[in-house]
Amino acid sequence: MKNERVMTGRHFMQGNTACAEGALAAGCSFMAGYPITPATEIAERLAVRLPALRDADGVFIQMEDEISSLAAVIGASWTGRKAMTATSGPGISLMTEHIGLAVGTETPCVIVNVQRGGPTTGIPSVELQGDLLQARNGSHGEYRIIAIAPASPQEMFDHTVLAFNLAERFRTPVLLMADAFVGHMHERVDIPEPEAIEIVNRRTAAPGFDIEHDQSFLSPDVAPMPLFGRGLKSHVTSSCHTGTGKRNVTDASALDHFIRNLAAKIDNHRDEIIRVEDNTEGADIAIFSCGSVHRVALKAAETARAAGLKVGTFRPVTVWPFPDREVAELSERVKSILVLENNLGQLYHFVRSAASCPVHFLEPEILGTLHGVDRVVAKLKEAAR
Amino acid sequence: MSLVHPLHKFVRPSAVRTANCPGCGNGILASSILRAIDEEGLSLDEFVFVSGIGCAAWIPSPYFFADTLHTTHGRPIAFATGVKLAAPDRRVMVVSGDGDLLAIGGNHFIHAARRNIDMTVVCVNNGIYGMTGGQAAPTTPQGLKTATTPYGSVENTFDISGLAMAAGATFVARWTVWQPLQITKTIRKALSRKGFSLVEIMSQCPVQFGKKTGMGSATKMLDYFKEQSVPIARAGGMTREELEGKIVVGELLDIEKPVLDVEMARLRDRLRKEAADAEN
Numbered sequence: 001m002k003n004e005r006v007m008t009g010r011h012f013m014q015g016n017t018a019c020a021e022g023a024l025a026a027g028c029s030f031m032a033g034y035p036i037t038p039a040t041e042i043a044e045r046l047a048v049r050l051p052a053l054r055d056a057d058g059v060f061i062q063m064e065d066e067i068s069s070l071a072a073v074i075g076a077s078w079t080g081r082k083a084m085t086a087t088s089g090p091g092i093s094l095m096t097e098h099i100g101l102a103v104g105t106e107t108p109c110v111i112v113n114v115q116r117g118g119p120t121t122g123i124p125s126v127e128l129q130g131d132l133l134q135a136r137n138g139s140h141g142e143y144r145i146i147a148i149a150p151a152s153p154q155e156m157f158d159h160t161v162l163a164f165n166l167a168e169r170f171r172t173p174v175l176l177m178a179d180a181f182v183g184h185m186h187e188r189v190d191i192p193e194p195e196a197i198e199i200v201n202r203r204t205a206a207p208g209f210d211i212e213h214d215q216s217f218l219s220p221d222v223a224p225m226p227l228f229g230r231g232l233k234s235h236v237t238s239s240c241h242t243g244t245g246k247r248n249v250t251d252a253s254a255l256d257h258f259i260r261n262l263a264a265k266i267d268n269h270r271d272e273i274i275r276v277e278d279n280t281e282g283a284d285i286a287i288f289s290c291g292s293v294h295r296v297a298l299k300a301a302e303t304a305r306a307a308g309l310k311v312g313t314f315r316p317v318t319v320w321p322f323p324d325r326e327v328a329e330l331s332e333r334v335k336s337i338l339v340l341e342n343n344l345g346q347l348y349h350f351v352r353s354a355a356s357c358p359v360h361f362l363e364p365e366i367l368g369t370l371h372g373v374d375r376v377v378a379k380l381k382e383a384a385r
Numbered sequence: 386m387s388l389v390h391p392l393h394k395f396v397r398p399s400a401v402r403t404a405n406c407p408g409c410g411n412g413i414l415a416s417s418i419l420r421a422i423d424e425e426g427l428s429l430d431e432f433v434f435v436s437g438i439g440c441a442a443w444i445p446s447p448y449f450f451a452d453t454l455h456t457t458h459g460r461p462i463a464f465a466t467g468v469k470l471a472a473p474d475r476r477v478m479v480v481s482g483d484g485d486l487l488a489i490g491g492n493h494f495i496h497a498a499r500r501n502i503d504m505t506v507v508c509v510n511n512g513i514y515g516m517t518g519g520q521a522a523p524t525t526p527q528g529l530k531t532a533t534t535p536y537g538s539v540e541n542t543f544d545i546s547g548l549a550m551a552a553g554a555t556f557v558a559r560w561t562v563w564q565p566l567q568i569t570k571t572i573r574k575a576l577s578r579k580g581f582s583l584v585e586i587m588s589q590c591p592v593q594f595g596k597k598t599g600m601g602s603a604t605k606m607l608d609y610f611k612e613q614s615v616p617i618a619r620a621g622g623m624t625r626e627e628l629e630g631k632i633v634v635g636e637l638l639d640i641e642k643p644v645l646d647v648e649m650a651r652l653r654d655r656l657r658k659e660a661a662d663a664e665n
């Protein structure tokens with residue numbers, strides 16, 4: 001069984017293990033990582049699974065730190081591999097320079113952040129949604145990122161597949177914003193037959209591609225990737241470059257082109273990228289939440305409805321790009337929105353700027369734990385008045 | 386009939402201007418590397434060249450007409466590790482400077498050497514940060530006045546080749562750009578070895594090291610390399626005092642150890658065989 005890429009069947013599985021299995025199902029054959037709580041089980045699972053794969057020369061390597069882990073992943077991706085790393089906040093902080101490099105060189109890869117309690121070393125085993133803003137803008141300069149927030153072990157599988165598909169489709173790094181809660185939770189995970197799993201593969205430059213003249217970078221419609229090892233003589237640089245990958249570090253207009261086209265690649269496809277779960281039909285109040293906190297939102301909405309309140313839930317599956325139009329449209333239909341986050345208010349500000357109705361915010365009573373349902377219902381009653 | 390440089394075929398057509406300052410050692414080294422590849426009868430299509438940030442990192446990128454990956458400051462060996470493990474059929478060469486590979490990137494350098502991953506690392510050691518304007522490097526000689534050591538450096542210096550040998554590299558050599566033919570011969574040998582090969586090249590930076598430090602012009606610096614170079618065979622018979630300030634050149638280490646990508650392939654084969662046996 002451990003030789004098969006897809007472990008089809010019904011499992012009682014830890015979220016982090018499901019993430020590793022999702023990566024394999026998506027076609028990942030390379031992982032470089034560094035141990036860190038609460039993400040380590042992803043590396044441990046792939047250390048068992050990758051070298052044993054029947055149908056691919058799987059590679060797992062434990063690097064000397066998180067900086068080199070993402071570097072190795074990017075190097076592997078340029079040879080045509082689907083590659084990933086997994087870490088937690090401190091590791092993401094070390095990786096941020098290379099997240100920017102992956103964006104700038106348009107390198108598909110998946111970076112899992114099993115969020116823990118920070119800042120700094122914090123508490124490694126306590127979950128927090130403290131890194132959502134870091135995910136959006138952690139690396140220097142201006143750029144766009146795709147980030148997805150899973151809410152269950154099943155979604156640790158499903159959304160890892162989705163993360164790889166988006167990375168391949170848009171030639172960009174994708175962040176999977178899990179947290180210690182979903183990472184360490186055991187729950188039922190159904191893994192489909194391989195044929196039932198949708199797989200997206202990157203568009204690549206074919207032999208005969210003219211590297212000196214054909215566009216291999218900076219297309220808003222995603223240029224074909226000129227992979228290494230095909231005799232293409234690819235020129236890949238972290239410096240500002242043109243559509244053929246040539247370095248230009250003298251013209252501001254080249255920088256303008258570089259930044260704008262990388263952003264346009266994501267912005268122009270926001271409808272294809274963004275996924276929301278909107279269950280607000282007939283609701284006066286919408287609870288907005290993502291990731292593990294969405295589990296609280298579902299329970300609180302159910303309880304509030306039983307108490308006679310018209311409450312629905314709205315969940316961004318894709319945290320970044322932020323579903324601003326969807327929130328704006330939601331705010332036309334409901335009377336108010338209650339934002340629940342396991343932090344002091346990060347997405348809250350984005351909801352407020354997109355919404356035309358009143359927006360309330362509630363953090364958990366104790367950061368690092370989930371909101372008590374009664375407390376959320378009390379807040380909903382207050383908002384309904 | 387027009388004359389074409391024998392190495393012209395290796396140069397990216399769009400890279401028409403050099404970014405190097407007049408008198409830089411990069412040109413001598415670039416031709417020594419390309420000549421080694423040519424003499425070995427290899428195609429640039431077999432290679433992936435990886436470099437970091439700094440003047441030396443510009444040797445392969447954009448000038449070598451091959452797959453090149455120009456990365457962040459200090460990390461080329463980490464990127465190269467990913468390339469090599471993901472595509473073991475590629476020849477991987479890292480070309481970068483002493484500041485890049487030994488200061489900010491020192492950790493990746495020692496761990497790649499420890500793993501004995503199959504790659505050739507050419508470290509250009511000019512003893513200074515050239516691109517940023519002449520600041521002290523871990524290789525800057527003690528006492529030297531630089532932009533960030535205005536009263537003279539009070540730090541000890543790194544022995545790059547010694548570090549590579551201690552960390553586990555299997556082929557280590559040091560030359561100066563005064564010895565271009567020896568560099569070519571050594572790189573040919575490094576290319577024929579499986580494992581982590583370090584080729585340290587002492588090179589002159591006449592603009593930052595030379596002018597600002599008062600060490601002199603490019604030719605004076607080459608004369609200095611010529612005078613101070615001591616072949617490894619002769620160095621063995623010299624005392625520590627006699628070797629003070631000298632540059633010991635030659636092939637310093639040439640041994641065999643298990644190679645990371647080969648061991649990984651062996652592990653995969655073992656696991657597949659065990660699985661097949663379990664099924665039967």
